[in-house]
Structures are given as C-alpha cells and as structure tokens.
Amino acid sequence: MSEFVKSIEELQERVNRYARLRTADDVSITWDGTRLDSKEKVLAFLDELARDRATTATPEG
Amino acid sequence: MREPRPPDVGRIVEALNRHGVEYLLVGGVAAAAHGARRLTADADTVIRRTTDNLEATAAVLQDLHAYLLVDGLSDDEAKALPVQIDALALSRMEISTWRTDAGDLDVLMEIPAGDGTRRNYEDLLPRAVDATYGADRTIVHIAALDYQHHRSKRWSNRPKDHEALPELRAILNARDSHSVVAEREAGPGR
Numbered sequence: 490m491s492e493f494v495k496s497i498e499e500l501q502e503r504v505n506r507y508a509r510l511r512t513a514d515d516v517s518i519t520w521d522g523t524r525l526d527s528k529e530k531v532l533a534f535l536d537e538l539a540r541d542r543a544t545t546a547t548p549e550g
Numbered sequence: 551m552r553e554p555r556p557p558d559v560g561r562i563v564e565a566l567n568r569h570g571v572e573y574l575l576v577g578g579v580a581a582a583a584h585g586a587r588r589l590t591a592d593a594d595t596v597i598r599r600t601t602d603n604l605e606a607t608a609a610v611l612q613d614l615h616a617y618l619l620v621d622g623l624s625d626d627e628a629k630a631l632p633v634q635i636d637a638l639a640l641s642r643m644e645i646s647t648w649r650t651d652a653g654d655l656d657v658l659m660e661i662p663a664g665d666g667t668r669r670n671y672e673d674l675l676p677r678a679v680d681a682t683y684g685a686d687r688t689i690v691h692i693a694a695l696d697y698q699h700h701r702s703k704r705w706s707n708r709p710k711d712h713e714a715l716p717e718l719r720a721i722l723n724a725r726d727s728h729s730v731v732a733e734r735e736a737g738p739g740r
Contacts, residue, residue: 517618
C-alpha cells in the first residue's frame with residue numbers, strides 16, 4: 490500500500506494515474522438542497538442572488 | 551462538455567495559498583495523498599466559512615477563470631452563464647463545482663460525518679495532516695483519512711463513494727493515521 494505522499498509532484502503523479510471521470514452526481518448544491526443540475530435551476534439561483542444584491546445595495550432611509 | 555483532465559494540484563494549491571484561503575484538501579485528491587487509488591478527476595476542498603475567506607476563494611476562482619459546471623451544458627454554454635463569482639454566491643452553495651484552468655475544483659462548506667452530523671473546516675482541521683512541500687515549504691492541510699473519508703463516504707448515497715470504501719478501509723487497517731501525523735510532526739529539523 491502506498492505511503493503518504495512526500496511531495497506535490499508525487500501527489501500529482503498519483504492523481505494523473507488514478508483519476509477517473511466525474512459522475513453526474515457531482516453538481517453544485519445550495520443550502521436548501523437544490524441541485525444546480527440544469528440551466529434553468531442555475532438561472533433561478535442567479536436571479537435570487539441578483540435580488541439579494543439589489544436589496545443589499547438599496548440605500549437606507 | 552469536454553472530458554475533464556486531472557486537476558493541476560500544484561497550481562490549485564499555489565493559488566489558494568497565494569490568496570490566503572483557509573482550506574483543507576478533502577475527497578479524492580486527499581485520499582490519493584494517503585495512498586488511495588480510486589478518485590475522480592477533481593480537487594475537493596473544504597473552506598472556512600467566513601466572509602473574508604469566501605472573498606479570497608472567489609478571487610482564486612476568478613484567477614483560474616472558473617465557470618460553474620452544469621450537467622447537460624457545453625463548456626461554452628456554461629461559460630456564458632451570468633455567474634458573478636463572489637462571497638455571496640459561494641455562501642449560498644453548500645457545494646459548488648467549478649471547471650478552471652487548473653482542472654475541476656469543488657468548494658465545499660461542510661461534509662457529512664458518520665454520525666449524521668456535519669463537519670466544517672474548524673471540525674476537520676485539528677485532525678488534518680499538515681504536509682509541507684517544496685523548497686518554499688508550502689503547507690497543505692489534508693483531511694485525515696479515517697475521520698473525513700471513511701466516515702463521510704460511509705454515509706454518502708453516491709455509488710462511487712460506496713465503491714471507494716473497501717480501499718479506504720484497507721488503507722486505514724494497514725496504517726494508523728495518528729502515526730502519520732506523528733511522523734509529520736517529528737519531521738526533519740523539528
């Protein structure tokens with residue numbers, strides 16, 4: 490069994506050798522559990538962020 | 551979307567350290583550091599969830615020309631999404647998956663623990679292995695294999711995580727994680 494890596498170069502070599510393709514379940518997930526696995530969901534998320542930014546930027550008073 | 555190439559770990563670590571991001575390597579790259587051979591082509595990090603650290607992480611993603619990975623979208627379509635990479639956007643995602651010039655990079659705020667609870671950066675840091683690399687003594691915090699990988703993957707519902715469990719268990723049985731930490735702490739010159 491391989492020991493703990495001794496260098497970044499060794500780590501990179503292991504990653505290059507053994508890395509496999511990502512799977513479809515590797516997606517961004519918001520805190521409410523929404524999986525950002527489609528363009529529509531991402532755009533809805535970005536719209537919500539934009540509204541929050543606009544609210545934050547609104548001057549008080 | 552084009553197939554990912556393995557992450558450029560050195561470049562990712564350099565960018566994170568240069569921006570002063572407080573992070574841990576977790577997931578497949580961290581498991582590879584411990585000797586595992588089952589890993590996906592992305593670099594997973596758990597970052598400390600403070601505004602300053604989120605801003606620093608956002609700066610890293612910007613430096614690496616990151617764009618959000620979205621299943622079903624081509625690279626050009628994903629790049630065209632109006633994603634403003636900043637602390638606010640990162641704070642709203644428990645997990646964010648990015649494609650960068652240095653390969654795929656996931657930014658996590660927490661990971662599931664074996665008891666149904668969740669572990670964040672502060673929880674994981676005390677048991678991390680502090681690996682020091684290179685002439686410039688780059689410090690990389692790598693999550694301990696026994697605590698993070700085994701217990702979190704045990705509770706994961708993803709088939710690939712369950713597939714990785716036997717190997718991780720074998721590594722743990724063959725080597726004590728505490729002895730690895732002791733070896734690091736008793737390194738040359740200390």
